[in-house]
Amino acid sequence: MHPEDESESFESFRKSFSYGTRTDLDFKFFKSMSDDDVAALLQALLADLGDAYDTGDILPLIQSAIAAQAAGYAPDPSVRSRYEYEDGPWNEARTPVAQSRVGMLTTSGHFVAGDDPEPFGETDMTQEEAVDRISEFLRHAPAMSEIPSSTATADLRVRHGGYDTRSATRDANATFPIDGLRTAADDGRVGELASTFFSFPGATSQGRLRKLLPEWVARIKEEDVDFMLLVPV
Amino acid sequence: MTVMVSAFEHVARVMKIPRTLTVRHPMGRPLGAAGDKERHSEVLNAAFDLLESATANGTLVEFPKDFRPTPRG
Numbered sequence: 001m002h003p004e005d006e007s008e009s010f011e012s013f014r015k016s017f018s019y020g021t022r023t024d025l026d027f028k029f030f031k032s033m034s035d036d037d038v039a040a041l042l043q044a045l046l047a048d049l050g051d052a053y054d055t056g057d058i059l060p061l062i063q064s065a066i067a068a069q070a071a072g073y074a075p076d077p078s079v080r081s082r083y084e085y086e087d088g089p090w091n092e093a094r095t096p097v098a099q100s101r102v103g104m105l106t107t108s109g110h111f112v113a114g115d116d117p118e119p120f121g122e123t124d125m126t127q128e129e130a131v132d133r134i135s136e137f138l139r140h141a142p143a144m145s146e147i148p149s150s151t152a153t154a155d156l157r158v159r160h161g162g163y164d165t166r167s168a169t170r171d172a173n174a175t176f177p178i179d180g181l182r183t184a185a186d187d188g189r190v191g192e193l194a195s196t197f198f199s200f201p202g203a204t205s206q207g208r209l210r211k212l213l214p215e216w217v218a219r220i221k222e223e224d225v226d227f228m229l230l231v232p233v
Numbered sequence: 234m235t236v237m238v239s240a241f242e243h244v245a246r247v248m249k250i251p252r253t254l255t256v257r258h259p260m261g262r263p264l265g266a267a268g269d270k271e272r273h274s275e276v277l278n279a280a281f282d283l284l285e286s287a288t289a290n291g292t293l294v295e296f297p298k299d300f301r302p303t304p305r306g
Contacts, residue, residue: 089290190281229235233260
């Protein structure tokens with residue numbers, strides 16, 4: 001809470017959702033929006049809420065928030081991204097999906113209970129602690145967790161200081177669709193699953209991540225998949 | 234080969250990701266709401282379809298449905 005003897009600017013209020021006094025990772029994008037745009041969003045959300053008293057329909061609320069998210073994360077067109085490339089790693093499909101061996105890599109921060117990657121040597125770091133220590137994560141190399149594709153969903157854990165993990169905690173499949181992939185294999189939609197899936201928390205030092213990539217790629221290639229499902233979060 | 238599921242189209246565009254299924258979902262729920270097994274499967278199947286339909290690098294397809302809360306019952 002803001003001290004009562006100090007007035008808070010709307011800018012300060014807006015920025016407080018991004019690792020500030022009102023941290024809410026679902027709305028941390030307020031930080032990059034203008035005061036006017038955030039004010040307009042809040043006004044729209046409140047209007048949708050007022051309608052929902054009668055209609056019970058919260059979808060307009062959700063859609064307003066998602067539209068604002070897209071605007072909030074839209075890049076500044078005058079700034080060239082350092083991740084802009086001239087071409088991409090295109091490979092033609094050689095095997096029908098129904099005959100393919102499928103792997104998965106997510107940046108959701110999932111791991112198997114009992115196999116905590118223990119960031120910074122810390123045991124049992126909570127999600128709240130990960131959020132509080134986001135600046136440390138952004139300076140360190142990530143650890144890639146290996147998750148057998150046979151892992152019971154109840155044995156999955158998630159921790160990531162960069163996004164709201166409530167949905168992923170309630171149901172890993174919101175960001176790590178292991179059940180859906182198993183169903184796809186059982187139904188013959190895909191041929192088979194890789195023995196091991198992979199996940200790491202994407203809020204990390206990108207420079208240190210790049211140095212790990214050869215080792216990670218070599219490990220992923222051992223799964224001998226036909227295609228990888230990538231889920232960045 | 235890869236196929237990516239993402240809520241952020243601009244990232245896929247600038248990075249020249251081979252195949253991307255974009256979703257109109259909140260951050261942190263690219264496959265859908267917690268417990269929405271039907272939506273998770275729909276998104277996965279759309280990603281699988283994209284694997285077979287894409288013919289050039291940088292193919293982006295938007296998943297056609299809006300996000301919905303976890304179904305009740």
